[in-house]
Amino acid sequence: MMGNPQDELHKEKHAKYFVRFLKLLPARLSSHDSTRVTIAFFAVCGLDVLESLDLLSDETKKEIIDWVYSYQIVPSETGPKTGGFVGSSTLNITNSDANCGTHRYKWGHLAMTYTGIAILVTLGDDLSRLNRKAIVEGVAAVQRPDGSFSATVEGSEHDMRFVYCATAICAMIDEWGDVNKETLAQYIRNSLRYDYGVSQHFEMESHGGTTYCAIAALFLTDQLSILTTKEIEKIKRWLVFRQVDGFNGRPNKPVDTCYSFWIGATLKILDAFELTNYSENRSYVMSTQNIVVGGFGKWTGSSADPFHTYFSLCGLSFINERGLGKIMPSLNISMRAYNQLKERHKAWQLENNFDEVRLDID
């Protein structure tokens, strides 16, 4: 049964919905087998937005953290730079030795690395088991000469989605290594279109999701200033014109709840979100709420899924829905988790300074 726009937010239902996804998926969702970490990301971060992480016991949280770490790939010093996280245990075999072929195909994937680290941050892990050196080398290794990024060292397309993942990873581990921020920014500029949205790749059509990726990446690399004030105003125009009641992702496409996040977050980063119409946005998102089993769909009447449920809740958080935590728009994690992460960065910086002092003495 679908909700009415006037309905209240059924927080408990949504929280239970996420908890179910953390446990067991039915066989028909096997096509998500390679990206289980992203589903865990929606569920864990979704519970965080719902301020309901305490539904997970400390033991469960620890199990989830260990599970995420079990997907970390730490390559050998001499081999290809495959550091990062995989998204599933599909290639894991009991008692396999290091020469086993399955190991040669385990490559960190930027989207899995980003969502994996975000889960760790959200669950309050101290990140001490992250191999930050291997991760940042893995990120730099998949950057292309045109400034864009692939997902993996081999066999992957390269586009704006992975530009975003790369910057979010580096921002979270506070390491940029050999990532070339200049060519990255140039790639984004080269994908700014005539209507002032940003495309997934160069001359493709402007798209709400990739406009988010581009603007968030510029923000995270502290390079928003490559855009002139005039250009920023035109980008804002393209973004606010996405609103119909909810938001669409491209001109003349139907609205979809996930764009309440993609467009909303981009406007937040540009400090212009208050120019949108909150009540129409809310009505649309709430019309997709499933009040029986929990969750949100992309359209009114469509079935719920974790992706649209998470982004619907983030969209509602932006318009200050009661009972929801605040979102850090460029990293797509809660403000609470982000503040914790900043403390972690300070501690790392102190450690680094300490190491430098020691080196000086040597």
Place this chain on the structure above:
Amino acid sequence: MSAGDWSSDEDLAPDYVPYSERREWADVTPLEQDDGQFPVVLIAYSEKFKDVYNYFRAILSKEEKSLRALELTKDALRLNAANYTVWQYRRDIIHALNLDLENELNYSEDVIIDNPKNYQVWHHRRVIVEWMNDASKELKLTEAVLMLDAKNYHAWQHRQWAIKTYNLFDDELVYVDRLISDDVRNNSAWNQRIFVLKHTGFTPEVLQREINYVMNRIRLVKNNESTWNFLRGVLQEGDGTLDQYPEVVEFCEELYASGVRTPFLMSFLIDMYEEKCLRSDCDSDGYDKEDLSKKVLEYCKLMATDYDKIREKYWNYVAGNFKSQWTKSQQNANKKSTENAEQEPLSAV
């Protein structure tokens, strides 16, 4: 395991025999997935899924590159077309055995038709085309996919790549024109039009032709963001100003005079008048800047209260921005004229 366990799964052929029961696979020991002690987001894999992936893991661990392994990857991909490792391994087999790529092209087409929004199969297709160095089938394939969904982003991306890499621009405008005739609101098609023109060259003749082309489409459907954005896109290729073509200015003002108030026309007029007001040269084509500035503010207000209420706050913001820029430019203009007046006696000396 009974036959009934399999029949419920529709992903594989009905006469599917588990790998564990196939004689030609008897030499391979299947390898179970190790999901760790406390798996999260556990998937209740079907028996078939487990069977196929147990053998895939076995093959991969030995890195066996054989025809039977190639067939196995097909089953693995049918169960999960998003598994990028399986796709990569499939390519590694094809490469190692130096297999016929034409067959692979046909196979990838079948998978694309079944999964037109799957990133991995489109990437696979691209690699095979690159290996063959032959993109002669790409336009037809993407047309087939776009026939079902004219805005499929993957198909457009593949098409643009093929056109750009293999210089297939020749007939693209004809195709784009057809799509625009089918649906004048197809933003992907308008974007493709800009893409083609940008590569074939925006000569003054092309600019003029495109201005007329898009004005004709706007006459048909006035409330269409895609056409108005395209018009702006073309004007950017000229001198960049919105009023560079008198016929465009006339066209817009006539639409307004005839009572059209679509937000796209209104915002075009607002931007155009704003540009004229703030331009430093004196040329205002017979317009009085003071009048124009009032028009900008009046139109913004109309948008906020009547024609684009959902963006009320936005139009108030635009009006506010304009007001402060207008005031500043007025002050600068005054300052300049005073300075000039002061300088005159000196230059006379």
